[in-house]
Amino acid sequence: MDRHSIEWTGYIPAITTPFTRDGALDLEALGAQIGWMREQRLHGIILAGTSGEWFSMSAAERAALFTEGARAADGSLWVIGACNAFTAEEAITHAHAAERAGLDGILLTPPPYLVPSRAEIVQFYRDVSDATDLPLCVYNWPRGCVVDMGTDLLAELATIENVVAIKNSTGNAAQFLESMYALEGSVRYFGLPTSELGADLALLGHGDGLMGSGAPLGADHSDYWRAIAAGDRERAVALGARDRVVMQRWFQPDYGARFGNQQAIMKTALRLQGVPAGYVRRPLLELTGDEVQIVADTLRDLGIDTRPPVG
Numbered sequence: 001m002d003r004h005s006i007e008w009t010g011y012i013p014a015i016t017t018p019f020t021r022d023g024a025l026d027l028e029a030l031g032a033q034i035g036w037m038r039e040q041r042l043h044g045i046i047l048a049g050t051s052g053e054w055f056s057m058s059a060a061e062r063a064a065l066f067t068e069g070a071r072a073a074d075g076s077l078w079v080i081g082a083c084n085a086f087t088a089e090e091a092i093t094h095a096h097a098a099e100r101a102g103l104d105g106i107l108l109t110p111p112p113y114l115v116p117s118r119a120e121i122v123q124f125y126r127d128v129s130d131a132t133d134l135p136l137c138v139y140n141w142p143r144g145c146v147v148d149m150g151t152d153l154l155a156e157l158a159t160i161e162n163v164v165a166i167k168n169s170t171g172n173a174a175q176f177l178e179s180m181y182a183l184e185g186s187v188r189y190f191g192l193p194t195s196e197l198g199a200d201l202a203l204l205g206h207g208d209g210l211m212g213s214g215a216p217l218g219a220d221h222s223d224y225w226r227a228i229a230a231g232d233r234e235r236a237v238a239l240g241a242r243d244r245v246v247m248q249r250w251f252q253p254d255y256g257a258r259f260g261n262q263q264a265i266m267k268t269a270l271r272l273q274g275v276p277a278g279y280v281r282r283p284l285l286e287l288t289g290d291e292v293q294i295v296a297d298t299l300r301d302l303g304i305d306t307r308p309p310v311g
Contacts, residue, residue, distance in 0.1 A: 001135055001161060001162050001163070001164050002164060002186055002187065003164055003165070003184075003185075003186060003187050003188045003208075005135055005164050006104070006105065006135050006164050006165065006188065007078075008043075008044060008078055008080075008104075008105070008137075008164075008165060008188055008190075008208065008209070009043065009188070009208045009209045009225070010042075010043030010044070010209045010210075010222055010225040010226070011042055011043050011044075011209060011210055011212060011215070011221040011222040011224065011225055012042070012043055012044035012045065012046060012078060012080065012190070012209065012210075012211045012212075013037075013042065013045060013046065013051070013211070013212045013213055013214055013215040013221065014045075014046040014049030014050060014051040014052055014082070014211065014212070014213050014214070015033065015034070015037065015045045015046065015047065015049075015051060015052060015214060015215065016033070016051050016052060016053075016214055016263060016266050016267050016270065016277045016278065017030065017047075017048065017052040017053050017057070017065060017278070018030050018033060018267075018276060018277055018278025018279075019053075019278045019279050019280065019281045020278065020279065021279050023281045023282065025057070025061050025064065025065070026276075026278050027064060027065070027068040029276040029277070029278050030065065030068050030069065030072065031068060031071070031072040032275075032276045033270070033275055033276055033277055034069060034072035034073055034077070035072060036218075036275045037077065037215060038073070038076050038077060040215065040218035040219040040222065041219055041222050041223075042077060042215055042218075042219075042221065042222045043077070043078065043209070043222055043225070044077045044078030044079065044080065044104075045069070045073065045077055045078070045079055045080070046080045046081075046082055046107055046211060047065050047066055047069045047079065047080070047081050047082065047103075048062050048065055048066070048081060048082040048083075048084075048094075049082040049084075049107060049213075050082075050141070050144060050213070050262070050263075051213045051214050051262065051263055051266055052065075052082065053263055053280065053281055053284070054082055054084050055084075056281045056282075056283075056284075059090070059093055059094065059097070062081075062094055062097060063094075063097035063100070063101070066079075066081045066097050066098050066100075066101035066103055067100075067101045069081075069101070069103075070101045070102045070103055078104045078105075079103050079104055080103060080104060080105045080106065080107050080137065081094065081095075081097070081098035081101070081103045081105075081106050081107070082094075082106070082107045082108070082139075083095050083098065083106045083107065083108050083128070084107075084108060084109045084112065084139075085111065086111050086112070086113070086114065087111065088123075088124050088127035088128055088131075091108060091124075091128045092127070092128055092131040092132065094106075095128060095131060095132040095134060096131075096132065098132075098134060099132060099133065099134055103134065104134075104135070105134050105135035105136065105137060105164070105165075106128075106132065106134050106135075106136055106137070107136075107137045107139050107167065107211075108125065108128060108136060108137070108138065108139060109139040109140075109141045109144065109145050110124060110145050110147050110149070111124060111145070112144055112145045112146075113145075113146070115145075115146050115147060116147065118153055121147070121149070121153065121157075122153075122156055122157065122160075125138065125157050125160050125163065126160055129160045129161050129162040129163065130161075132162065133162075134162065135162060135164040135165070136160075136162040136163050136164065136165075137163075137164065137165040137166065137167055137188075137190075137211075138154065138157050138158075138163055138165070138166045138167070139166075139167045139169070140154065140166065140167065140168045140169060140170055141167075141169050142169070142170055142171065142254075143169070143171075143254050143255055143256060148170050148171075148172065148175070149170075150175055150179070151175065151178050151179045151182050151183070154166055154168070154179050154182075154183060155179075155182060155183060158183055158186050158187045163187060164187055164188060165187050165188035165189070165190060165208070166179070166183060166187050166188070166189055166190065166191075167190045167191060167211045168180075168189065168190070168191040169191060169255065171253060171254050171255075176191065180192075180201075180206055180207060181206075184206060184207065184208075188208040188209075189206075189207050189208055190207065190208055190209055190210055190211045191207070191210060191211070192206070192207040192209070192210060193240075194210070194224055194239070194240035194243040194244060194247075195240060195244060196237055196240070198240065199228065199233055199236045199237050199240055200233075202225075202228045202236075203228060203231065203233055203236075209225055210225075213262065213266060214266030214267075214269065214270065215270075216246060216266055216269035216270060216273075216299075217242060217243060217246065217302070217304070218273075220239050220242055220243065221239075221243065223235075223239055224236050224239040224240055224243070227239060242302055245298065245301070245302060246298060246302075249294070249298050250265050250294075250295070250298070259287070259291045259294060260285070260286075260287040260288070260291045261280070261284050261285070263280050263284055264280045264284060264285065264286055264287045264291075265287065265291075265295060267279065267280060268286075268287050268291075268292055268295045269295050269298075269299060272292075272295065272296055272299060272306040272307065273299070273304065273305070273306065273307075274307055
């Protein structure tokens with residue numbers, strides 16, 4: 001497989017996983033949330049990513065999430081299942097669940113917390129690739145994995161049979177660009193910023209889109225990439241500027257939250273728009289009243305109507 005084995009492009013967010021107030025997985029709310037994503041004309045979604053709180057879910061819950069996600073998307077969105085885990089055996093279990101659900105591919109970080117060596121990371125990806133027929137997107141996520149995979153390592157991973165794409169969330173801009181130029185001919189490359197520089201690079205034909213987080217601005221995110229495809233720099237930059245407001249008010253440069261936690265911020269932003277995004281599961285905590293107000297004020301400043309949050 002290579003970049004031509006798939007058609008993934010545009011905005012593909014890691015969506016939130018709805019939990020009830022007592023922590024139960026709420027698949028009915030997931031279906032409704034995905035219905036909203038379809039109305040917003042997103043290009044695809046990622047299930048059980050960082051925004052989807054994979055770390056607090058059982059294997060059975062993740063499998064149920066994949067099944068309901070595929071049903072709700074009904075072929076109108078690319079659906080990618082995150083298989084992040086501490087061992088290849090666990091990741092393969094999740095990959096097989098993604099296969100049974102009929103997902104379009106899987107997303108995989110190196111094992112978090114362990115800080116594996118280069119050889120261990122390569123073997124981890126080879127083990128998972130050998131056990132599945134699904135296309136695989138490598139996720140470089142230094143904040144969550146304490147490993148920032150550089151160009152040489154990403155290039156080696158790109159040679160593994162099922163690897164078709166890279167989601168690069170490094171905070172090192174020079175490294176991001178170096179990897180983009182080195183790898184974009186062989187794999188899909190996601191992560192261009194929605195800044196003027198990102199728009200210019202995309203208009204020059206670099207990168208394939210953005211695997212973002214939560215889609216709190218709905219169609220804004222996907223329309224940015226439609227404007228790029230149409231060659232409309234002015235509209236793309238204007239839409240990107242709205243996304244930058246969110247990124248700067250809610251998040252640090254390394255993608256850490258400025259208040260509360262990333263998952264609660266995204267769920268609050270969606271619930272304020274009437275989307276049933278649910279609540280976070282412990283150990284994460286809901287935002288305080290003052291923090292909810294920051295999210296509400298940001299949405300209102302962007303001209304987005306808010307209402308009392310739904311479940």
